[in-house]
Amino acid sequence: MSDASGKYTVEPHAQFGFLQVSPTPSAEDITRFYAEEFYSAKYKAFNNSALEVQEADRDFHDAHRQDIVDTIERLAGRRLAGQSLLDVGCGWGQAMQYFASKGARCFGFDPAPEAVDYVRSRGLECVRAGMERMDVFGDRRFDVVTLMNVLEHLADPIGVMEEIRSKVLTPTGLLVIEVPNEFNAFQVAGQKLHGLPPWWVAPPAHLNYFSASTLANALRGTGYAVRHMEASFPIEMFLLMGDRYVGDNKLGRACHERRMAFEMNLRAMGMADKLHSFYEALARVDLGRQVIAYASVEA
Template sequence: MTCLVCGSDQYDLFTQVESFGFPLEYFQCTDCGLIYQSPQASQASDPAFYAETYREIYQSSEEPTVKDLWVQEHRALSLIKILHTLRIDPPGRILDIGASTGTLLEAFKDAFSSTVVGVEPGEAYRRYAQGRGINMYAALDELLADNPPRFDLVSLVHVLEHLPDPVGMLSTIRRELLNESGILLLEVPNFYAHDSFELAHLACYTPHSLQAVLQQAGYHVFFFHRHGFPRSSLLNLYLTALAQPLPADVPQPQPTRERMVRLKRRAGMLYRQAVQKLFPRQAWLPLPNDEAD
């Protein structure tokens, strides 16, 4: 077993938990500090898991739910606001990997008049997006086999934490899909505020480790944001990053070790508990039908 970011085979057991009735073991890389599951031991590293099982376990439904659609719509508004605030040139071609219902792509298309393409392994969600007129693929390999023109923006929103080889995926995007001046958009749960330990989460990203995985894959991070939108106005549940590919001849530095991860996790969870108790309405913004997240 090797670290998903730095490749080290040195690790300690970090915790043992249960998610959706499945026992999980998370390890900590003793070289860079990443918290991760063993891809070899996790069923979530099998592509068939996302095609056949993931939605049923997480949402008790293969079809999009009201809550899921609401979160996707408001998340899309947040990401578009970031791009507008940074005055990013409207991207002509956009690829969303893990596109779900295509909600983000539809919002991008409306906001930027872009040509949009999605990759989504879940059949029901992919069919839903196709019904909205979005060009969708079941797997990245299928898209690559079509040899598409390069994209101006590639997004992976709440996808990276599910990948057994995040550095390899991001490197493939840089080499084969993204324009030299294109933008990579990432969003992941923040390990220091989000529950994070879930059956489908192979890695738990901190601000340090998210930037490390981008550096390892050959990117320069030019925007980094901790926030809770659309679920919380007080808790920094998520990390959003924008990055651009570095020239191929730029050396990729070895990740530095993040220290005191366990202590920072404990402090973050204690802060979350206090905020939830003192300011419950701001800590968790309402969902349709007042569902809890």
């Protein structure tokens, strides 16, 4: 499969099965893209990392961040308060701010200067750095390392996971990775139903395309034990119900608001446990829009 420009093809990783674009852009080109273009108006059509987008749905995102806090504490057997946390590719720092509000000692780095300046303005420790190295803070090791919608952007995701295990994470720490769940069955069926191109294939922004299964393969193959996995709401169901939201920002926003209402109403009714059971089941069959994995260093 090729991207829309015909410049790249998508091929399976020989060892772990996730999909990658070929040829891989150079590290310099990737760093330049994120420093100069990723948060620009040009990419807002497909990029939900803009500050105004993140702030508009803060309650929804904070509920998800609290889920992450709860899961970290359950798996680690201790409170997040007092633990050191590194957010790789921290963007505008909303996750860092939330984790810091729970007592974590937060550090982050990102290649975009405007994002780094914003995070620093909020009193958080953040440096501007590309994704070529993970030991941005020298020999310091962290109790928790998060990569939230980052791994899909990296030229060498396997090397990054290995470096985090060997140089960045404490021996008893947790790695938390969230990625889009691309090429899932609902997504592909919706694409075919509406005669759409594979809109999610978007180099040089997205270089890797994971499912829950292939992300687990990559984690286990780089020396981690997968402790927990969940997916998120399978928003591509709307395509299969006739809502052709791709390329229609107004309809896309309406579908997103319906999925937010679904989650927030279940939480309000005291049924968050059912929500998580649903999302765990989706991850087991590689469905859902996103997938999040929690992993520790294999003993």
